[in-house]
Structures are given as C-alpha cells and as structure tokens.
Amino acid sequence: MLTDGRLLYGADGEAWKVFDVRDGLGLKLAQRAGLKVGLLSGRQSRALETRAQEIGVDALIMGRADKGAAFRDFLAAHGTAAGRVGYLGDDLVDLPVLLACGLSFATADAVPDVRSRVHHVLTCRGGRAAAREMVEIVLRARGAWERLLADFLRAI
Numbered sequence: 001m002l003t004d005g006r007l008l009y010g011a012d013g014e015a016w017k018v019f020d021v022r023d024g025l026g027l028k029l030a031q032r033a034g035l036k037v038g039l040l041s042g043r044q045s046r047a048l049e050t051r052a053q054e055i056g057v058d059a060l061i062m063g064r065a066d067k068g069a070a071f072r073d074f075l076a077a078h079g080t081a082a083g084r085v086g087y088l089g090d091d092l093v094d095l096p097v098l099l100a101c102g103l104s105f106a107t108a109d110a111v112p113d114v115r116s117r118v119h120h121v122l123t124c125r126g127g128r129a130a131a132r133e134m135v136e137i138v139l140r141a142r143g144a145w146e147r148l149l150a151d152f153l154r155a156i
Contacts, residue, residue, distance in 0.1 A: 001090050001107050002039070002051065004127030017047040018127060024055050026132030031056070033144040036078075040070055042093055068096025088134050089114060090126050105134045 002023050008016045027037045038059030039052055045062060052060040059078070064070035075082055083102035087094070090110035095117065098104040104118040107126040115121050120137065124130040139145040 001088055001126035001130050002048070004109075004125065005090065015043075015045060015047065017045060017051075019047075019051050020127060020129050020132070022129040023131040024051070026129070026135035027055050027057065029148050030135045030139065031058070033139055033142070033148060035138070038074065040064065040067055040074070040087075040097070042067060065093070066096075067093050068100070071097045071100060086134070086138060088122075088131060089118075103138070105130075105137075 002019050003017045010016055030037055036058040037055070038061070039048065039057055040061045041048055041063070042065045043063065048062060049060065059074060061070050061074060071082070071085075075085075081102075082100045085101040086103040086105065087097050087101040088105040088107065089095070089098050090107045091114060092111065094114060098106070098114065098118055104120070106115045106118040106121050107130045108121065108123055109125040110118075110121070120134075122130050122133045122137075124133045136145060139148065
C-alpha cells in the first residue's frame with residue numbers, strides 16, 4: 001500500500017496521491033537484494049504510473065478491479081507460482097490475492113476481515129511506510145538486511 005487510500009481531486013479532475021519516500025527506498029532495496037517488485041491497483045492513476053517509473057518496478061498492473069483475475073494473469077505472464085509471491089493489502093478487494101499468495105501482509109489500518117486473514121499485520125498504516133516495513137521484514141528473514149544496511153553505514 002503506497003497510499004493511504006484517500007482520493008484528492010484537483011480542479012482538472014485528476015486524482016492526486018501522496019507517497020512516502022521510505023516506501024520507494026524500501027522497494028528499491030528489495031530489488032537490490034534480488035527480489036522482483038510489482039504494484040497492483042484496481043484504479044488507473046497517472047500518479048501511480050509516475051511513482052512506479054521513479055522506483056523502477058518490475059511490474060505495474062492498473063485498472064484491474066478484479067485483483068484475483070489480475071493476479072492470475074500476472075502469474076501466467078511471469079511464469080511463477082502464487083506461493084513465491086508476497087503481497088500487501090488493506091481491503092476486501094485484496095483478499096483473493098492475499099489468500100492465494102505465499103506470504104501475505106496487511107497494513108495496520110486494513111479492514112478487520114483482511115487483518116484476520118493474513119500472515120502478518122504491519123504496524124504502519126497504508127501510505128505511511130507500510131511497504132517499507134514489509135520489505136524490511138522479508139529481507140531480515142532472508143538474511144539480506146544487514147548487507148544492505150552496511151552500504152549506508154560506510155564512513156566517507
């Protein structure tokens with residue numbers, strides 16, 4: 001969840017979104033550790049498309065209200081199994097993916113029916129570094145976090 005779920009519309013009718021830079025760095029760190037990063041949104045969004053390009057995500061799927069079908073299409077297109085995918089969600093539309101993937105996460109502010117069905121409920125709210133928290137958990141469990149952290153601890 002790279003946003004807090006709120007929609008703010010400009011005078012031109014374009015939806016504006018706010019992103020936390022910590023999420024972006026977290027996703028880049030996941031890639032640096034060898035993981036593939038994808039974003040799945042039920043809505044079309046130029047803001048999300050721009051952010052995805054800035055981060056350099058490996059897959060961006062937008063405008064797919066049926067996230068379960070979008071996930072199946074993603075798996076087929078990338079030749080991978082659902083069990084090899086980690087996913088972060090916050091609402092009922094995310095349940096088909098959360099229940100199918102190998103490692104599921106919910107934001108702290110996810111609806112109760114999502115929080116009760118995932119492997120891990122995060123302490124961060126959507127749009128407030130939840131994706132970063134998820135990445136850190138995964139990278140620590142894989143033993144990759146300390147190596148990545150060392151890059152930032154090197155003295156000049």
